[in-house]
Amino acid sequence: MDTEPNAEQRARWNGPSGSAWSEYAEHFERGYADFDAAYLAAVGAGADDTVLDVGSGPGALALEIAATACRVVGVDVSVPLVELARRRARAAGRGDAEFVVADAQVDPLPEGPFDVVASHFGSMFFDDPVTAFSALFRVMRPEGRLVLLTWQGPERNPWQVEVLRALHPDREAPIPPTDGPSPFGLSDAVRVRDVLGTAGFVDVDLEDLRAPHWSGADPDDALRFVVTHHAAVLDGYDEATRARALDRLRGLFEAHDTPDGVLFDSATWLVRARRP
Ligand SMILES: C[S@@+](CC[C@H](N)C(=O)[O-])C[C@H]1O[C@@H](n2cnc3c(N)ncnc32)[C@H](O)[C@@H]1O
Known part of the structure; x- marks a missing residue:
């Protein structure tokens, strides 16, 4: 058995999930777009701010932040997604935004100190979240801010759970765990406070955000997406x-x-914390 930290997630994001996200980046991005304004406002990157984006993926949010911040570095464990983010940065004329292949829990992080460490759905996949957030803590300046957008639990995210149930007609759907690396890995508010507090953060606050999740322009579009994403x-x-x-x-x-596309309920935590 492979006991390297994050081996499964590294394989996933450099394999099937990396390919699906590369091919369908805009679909994923539109899916959760209704949360972006609140996230970007919380990041609140000003002209003097340096920002580390953890799990930056295809880079759309890092590029939004780069429009106002003085320096943005995205780190991501996925080679194809870092390459896509770099291509998008060049196409957007934001070649100064840096994208680095690194496992934020295991590898050396880009040199800080960062004013803000931010993550838009990219910080729930660590085998050992305390080790990962402790490493992130160390590259922040004192009084630096941590801003995370994470999914709340399965029961509040039917856009994901109902699809998994439909996809598994003959057995219980494998709902991702809330206590390990998964989209729901930071969905338990008690766990989030515990992990961040142990890593040294203070003033941990979780804001409950709700918005429709867009799953496709129409049922055909939503189906095409799921067939690709769950081909295996x-x-x-x-x-x-x-x-x-x-x-x-x-x-x-x-x-x-609906007239606005295929919509499901969805819920996230907008997590804010501070390095003292
Ligand atoms: C759900 S995607 C979010 C991507 C992007 N932030 C967005 O919202 O469009 C999660 C990202 O986290 C990255 N990731 C997972 N584990 C990681 C780790 N240990 N270190 C760095 N990135 C990681 C994945 O490669 C993937 O790009």
């Missing part, structure tokens, strides 16, 4: 099971179809 699950089914899963998904997306 569907490819493992026999023909009849695959047809049933696709029927269930179509029915789900039709039930959530």
